[in-house]
Amino acid sequence: MDVVSPELNILLPDEIMDTEAIVMDDDPPAESPTASGQSQPSDDAPIPMETDVLAVPEIVSLCSDATPTQRTQALTTSITTDSTLCSTTSATQLLLTPSIASSSPLTLRPATASTLTSTSPGVVSLTSGGLQKLSANHQIILNKVASSPGADTTRSPGTTTITPGGQKFMVTAIGKSGQSIVLQLPHTGSKPGSGQGEAKAHPQHFKVLTIGGRTDLKPVMVGQAVSSASQVSTLQAQQLKTVQIAKKTQVSSAGPIKFIITKAVNNKGLTAQTSVSNVITGRVLSTSSPVTSPRTITLSETLSSSSKIAISPLKSPSKLTVVSVASQVPNSPQKSVSLPLNMAHLGQQILVQQSTATSPAKVVSSHSTPMKPVQTVTVGGPQFKTIFPLSTSSNVQQIQVPGSRFHYVRLVTATTGSSTGQAGSHCTNSSMTAKPMVVNTAQVRMSVPIIPAQTMKQVVPKPLTSSGQLLTTQTQQRLIMPATPLPQIQPNLTNLPPGTVLAPGSGNMGYAVLPAHYVTQLQQSAYVTLASSSGFPNPTGIQTQARLPLNGLSTSDAASRPRKPCNCNKSQCLKLYCDCFANGEFCQNCNCTNCFNNLEHETERAKAIKACLDRNPEAFKPKIGKGKEGESDRRHSKGCNCKRSGCLKNYCECYEAKIMCSSTCKCVGCKNFEESPERKTLMHLADAAEVRVQQQTAAKTKLSSQISDLFTRTTPSITSGGGRMPFTFVTKEVAEATCECLLEQAEQAELIQQPQATAERMILEEFGRCLMRIISSAGKTDCPSINC
DNA sequence: GAGTTTGAAACT
DNA sequence: CAGTTTCAAACTC
Structure with missing residues (x-):
């Protein structure tokens, strides 16, 4: 099985990662030899694309880490987070979609809970109550909502769950045997383990739910997962589907939280060699609503802190990064989760906050805001102030500004939890489109970039780091945005630029809204300090830092953008x-002078932003947007x-x-149109120039490598006693002797009246002989001699 | 690297 | 809204 490590995945550009799952979904069922003739019509249904999101709202892949425990913990964390966010939720459901549409939604048992409990060795069922660690064999059996009775489940590890009349859902743990999680369709009263062995008796359509691990799950991996369940043969004869978990959450509404498992779709046989990259595993947690395009939440990790909370999208793609940094505990590496969301729809809301460790944290120092006092946690020396750990959904309000590409969240005090419906916020999540992402962690750092639908159709899995444990610890909340109405500011929220910072003293409530990359900038700035002062082990620090975009720097992200x-x-x-x-x-890292575009001049910057917005409300919106229907995508x-x-x-x-x-x-005299010959010529020239640059770069790289290799090989001879570099043998005397030999050869050619070409050849041949003698002499003595 | 050109942004 | 000025990037030498 070829599994790429998450460490490698993290290096992949988001654009690449974004395309994985959906590409896979495009595999027509007909291509699957094993699926033909056995699959149910519903199973063969094409994978819903963006337009089909009604059936497949969101794709969620949970965690991505290397170890089963981490994966399961990540899953647990995610579920816990969701449930926590939706404290008012009465029910949590797991839905299996899309093609499996015929099947009823799966509900985490019991319906009111969304936590995982270990019911038996190797079997994990979803139950209410606190989180529990998953057993070694991670199997999750999900009950089917209003589905066929007579649940059949497996109690023992290594078995798969087969529903009598239903479908089987397998949650694989990234291709590692013994870690598959079975989502059991059979419903009520069914207890795990009762249906062991029925799998073979009831060929079913398996939905493989991948939780954790890589996104490029291959059939082999599935097979392994199945193998762990001792049902390889049976599964091979069955149609296997990959199912991704789509999560739909609602922050403030009392509606039920639904975990929607969308099909990742692999109708191909287990033995097929086709890639099953569509199975999103591990690193992606995507959420969406049934009526919206899939969202993706990328789980990633950073080990840095930023001093400000940033909530605003990037220009393109729009990314909203919310960073949640909580108090850190030694030996508990801080984790970050970046959740890219597809936000083509309205009502997107993101929320998560960040606290800072050692950074200035001006937000914290805002006096005019109703923020709570900063919770300071002293951990083995360095103090970390927990500013914005989110705990419950009631603590987060979505501030949705119609027509705005900025998504704001209001954080309310942790104790109240009754922030809903406050003026100025559009946080009523009764709409399915509202999809707040709340991170409920004290030691989990989350960033939630939002990516427009047109720029991101795919789940963007981002790997957790090797230590990707997600810890769910509630801590005290801080307010990012005031819970009170913002009459002065809100009108401008619709067009706040990415990077709006409204600082105390500017007449506002003392909050900061920053774009995603602002946060990363801050993170990077604080990274060294945090890492060094905390003394935390940071196995992924370099990796994370490399991904942080920084203006003018050649980080990986910056390189891509x-x-x-x-x-x-x-x-x-x-x-x-x-x-x-x-x-x-x-x-x-700019070359500007008298720059006010920094944190030290927040007030001026805020004023400038406001002035720009006054002049042009859309001043900070991307100029290059999607064109009208039928026109080019970009204009x-x-x-x-x-x-x-x-x-x-x-x-x-x-x-x-x-x-x-x-x-x-x-424009006047425009030549920038499709058929313009001038434009075509320029394009060709540009392409050719690009090719040349690439070739030159490659050549330089190769040459550098060779030179380096040469020195590497020759250096030992120098240092090992008496050795000399090859070129040191070409002394002045040797050069002169060589020249004499060549002149002699030239004279001879002239004497015998050879044509010029022959003369040149004779000279070159003589030169070759000279070189050979030099080389030969170099191997024998330090003082080579040249004799013609 | 200095000077020029250009067009968006800012200003009137 | 139109004309002008300012500005920084793009471009040329």
Whole structure:
């Protein structure tokens, strides 16, 4: 089984990762030899795409770690978090969708709970109550909601659950044997273990729910999971489906939380060699509502702290990062979870907060806000202030601004839990579209980037780190945004730029709204301090840090989304002239002078943002957006106004964005259209130049490698006593002798009146002989001699 | 690297 | 809204 380690996965660009699950879903059932003729029509149904999200709202892959315990813990954590968030929820359901649509939703038993308990060795059932560790053999048996009676389950490890008339759902633990989790469709009263051995008697459609592990689950992996259940043969004869868990959560509403298991879809036989990359495993926790496109939540890990809470999306893709940093305990590495969400729909809400450890944490120091006092936890020396650990859904309010690409969350005091319905917040989650993501951890750091649907159709699995345990510890909450209405600010919330920071003293309530990359910038800034001061082991620190985008730096993320440092002089980087400011980023590693685009000038920055928004409410919205229906996917929202460049230079924003000019442009003499020969020529030249650059880069790399290798090999001879570098043998005397030999050869050629070509050949041959003699002499003595 | 050109942003 | 100015990036030499 070829399993890529999460450490490698984390290095993969999000764009790549994003495409995994859905690509897999596109595999037509007909391609599956084993599926043909055995699969039920519903099982063969095409995988729902974005437009089908009614059936497959969300895909959730839980955890991604290497160890079964970590995976299960991650799952447990996730479930716990959800349930915690939805404290008012009366029921929690696990739904199996989509093609399995015929089957009734699975409900975590009991319906009112969403925690995992270990009922028997090797079997884990979902029950209410506190979380319990999963047994060694991780099997989760889920009851089918309103489904066929006569539940059949397995009690003993290594067995799979087969429902008499229902479907079998297997939750695999990333291809590791003995870790499969079986979601049992049979319903009521069924207890695990009762149905052991029935699997063979009732060929069913297996839905493989992958929890934890890699996203590139392959049939082999499934087979292993099945093998652990001692039912390989049976499964091979059955249609196997992969099921992903989709989670739908509601923050403030009293509605039930539903875990929707969407099919990941692999109708192919277990023995098929086709890739089952569509099985999202481990690292992804995606949520969505049935009426919206799939969201993805990426679980990732960082070990850094930031001083501010950032809630705002990136420009493109829009990412909203909410960082939750809680008090840390030595030996308990801080974990971070980044949850990219697909937010094409309205009502998205993200929420999670961050606290800081050693960073300035201006938010914490906000006096004018109703924030609670910072909870300071002293842990073995360094103090960590827990600022925004989320605990319950009642503590989080969604502030949804219609038409805004910014998603805000209001955090209410932890003790009240009655923040719903407060003025100024659109946190009524009665709508299915509202999908708050709440992270309930004290030691879990979560970032929740939101990615627009058009930019992300796929679950973006991000691996937990090797130590990816998720700890669920409730801590005291802090307010990011005031629970009171924000009459002055809210009108602008719709268009707040990524990076809006409303600092105390600016007449606002003292909160900060930052874009995702702001947070990462801060995280990176605080990373060293945190890591060094805390003394925490950080096996993934480098990895995490490498992924942090930083303006002007060549981190992996920055490499994928590079941006030049600005050179502003007069604008103080507080005008849209400044790309950093316009992109909602802090200036960092820029060449600007008199820069105010930083945390030290929050007040000025806030004013500047407000001024920009006053001039243009959409000043901070992406200029390159989705075009009208039938038009190109990407187009400039305003259009360019070029007059001299012909729209074929980077002066033109359309050309710079590598898009065609559209009807919205007011350019003169535009040559940036599809059929433009000038444009085509430029494109070809650009492509050729790019190829050349790549080749040059490759050549340089190779040359550097060779030189390095040469020195590596020759250095020992130097240091090992008397050895000399090869070129040291070409002394002045040797060179002169060689030249004499060549001149002699030339004279001879001239004497015999050889043509020039022959003469040159003779000289070259002589030169070759000289070199050979040099080489030969070098091997014998330190003073080679050249004799013609 | 300095100077010029360009067009978006800012201003009037 | 149109014209002008300011600004920083893109470009040229």
